Amino acid sequence: MSGAAIVSGGGRGIGAAICLQLADRFRAIGVIDRDRGPAERVAADLRAAGRISEVRAVDVTDVEGVRDAVDSLVAAMGSLDTVVAAAGNMVGADLEEMSVAAWSSVLDVHLTGSFALVRASLPALRESSNPSVVLISSIAARGIAGHANYGAAKAGIMGLTRSLAREFGPEGIRVNAVAPGFIDTRMTRDGAVQRGLDWKEFAGRAAAASALGRIGQPEEVASVVDFLAGPDSSYMSGQVVYATGGL
Ligand code: NAP
Numbered sequence: 001m002s003g004a005a006i007v008s009g010g011g012r013g014i015g016a017a018i019c020l021q022l023a024d025r026f027r028a029i030g031v032i033d034r035d036r037g038p039a040e041r042v043a044a045d046l047r048a049a050g051r052i053s054e055v056r057a058v059d060v061t062d063v064e065g066v067r068d069a070v071d072s073l074v075a076a077m078g079s080l081d082t083v084v085a086a087a088g089n090m091v092g093a094d095l096e097e098m099s100v101a102a103w104s105s106v107l108d109v110h111l112t113g114s115f116a117l118v119r120a121s122l123p124a125l126r127e128s129s130n131p132s133v134v135l136i137s138s139i140a141a142r143g144i145a146g147h148a149n150y151g152a153a154k155a156g157i158m159g160l161t162r163s164l165a166r167e168f169g170p171e172g173i174r175v176n177a178v179a180p181g182f183i184d185t186r187m188t189r190d191g192a193v194q195r196g197l198d199w200k201e202f203a204g205r206a207a208a209a210s211a212l213g214r215i216g217q218p219e220e221v222a223s224v225v226d227f228l229a230g231p232d233s234s235y236m237s238g239q240v241v242y243a244t245g246g247l
Contacts, residue, residue: 003128004028004052004077005229006070008060008117009087011038013185014136017218018084019046019053021226026081028052030073032066032117033087034059052077060087060113070120080124082229084134085114090187092147092194103149110153114160118175125173133168134228135161136221137179139244154179158240165238174237176228181244182206183216211246 003026009015011033019029019042029046033039036057046053054076056069074080089109091102114135125131138154140147157177165175182188184203192202207214224243227233 001025001027002079003081003130004030004074004079005082005084006030006032006073006080006117006121007084007086008032008066008113009085010042011035013187014180014183014218014221015084015086016042017222018086018225021219021222022082022084022229023049023051025226025230026051028077028079030070030077031055032058032060032069032073060085060116061108063112063116063119066113066116067120070117070124074121074124079127080121081128081130082132082134083117083121083125084136084225084229085117086136087113088136088187090147090150090191092150092191094146095148098149106147106149107153107156110150111156111160114157118164122168122173126171130231130234131171131173132229132233133164133173133175134225135175135177137161137177137240139179139181139242139247141179161240162238169237174228174233176233176236176238177240178221178224178228179240179242179244180221181210181216181242181247183218183221185218188215206247209247210244214245216243216245 005022010019010031031039039055043053058065058069137157141155144151161177
């Protein structure tokens with residue numbers, strides 16, 4: 001087994017599932033997250049499975065901090081083949097009540113965070129024989145009331161994906177995105193609390209809206225990311241793959 005990946009937001013939810021899934025493919029996984037504790041638990045699981053794993057605790061909006069984190073992870077892992085930007089937040093409010101701080105925070109974490117991670121990873125990705133970037137968009141890019149900042153950020157991720165695919169395609173670097181639907185993570189469980197809804201009711205509404213009649217699990221997003229990281233998607237770039245259960 002060879003190769004290495006870096007995953008931001010790897011301490012929880014979808015990012016953590018991506019770390020564990022990519023461990024079937026890569027020898028080393030670098031975990032970036034704001035909060036060291038959960039990320040260290042994921043890294044410990046990876047090491048228990050025989051992988052090299054290190055954590056860098058950094059806020060993805062800290063562009064210089066992300067560069068230092070990526071540089072030191074690449075130095076520790078020896079190479080980099082796949083980078084996944086899975087760090088994300090949601091700060092909802094109706095537009096007239098939305099503070100500028102809430103607006104900016106969501107755009108910063110998703111867009112500036114992805115920009116920072118990809119930019120810092122490019123020198124190492126250029127050395128890989130199968131360099132792949134995977135960004136995380138959302139079904140919310142189609143519109144989500146009460147979360148205009150999030151819907152705008154996730155639509156922005158689609159534009160970023162297509163732009164980076166064109167910019168780096170000539171170098172053989174593939175850039176794709178996964179757009180999940182409603183996935184059972186802390187983010188959606190917090191969403192239920194914010195709406196004053198019982199989790200079962202909130203999740204049940206999302207399940208009813210989907211074609212498959214159920215919500216998704218983080219592992220069902222991670223397997224799509226893994227496909228986009230691997231050689232079976234070698235002719236895919238600039239694509240957004242929906243994993244929504246038909247939402
Ligand atoms: P989650 O369980 O809340 O995990 C998000 C992770 O990102 C947490 O570890 C969080 O750290 C980290 N993070 C947040 N802001 C950060 C920052 N500024 N710097 C570094 N790390 C930061 O959420 P999730 O549902 O797994 O979401 C993962 C990605 O999938 C996000 O991009 C989200 O928008 C996207 N997504 C989720 C769904 C869904 O239904 N869950 C659907 C579509 C897309 P802390 O614990 O410190 O906050």
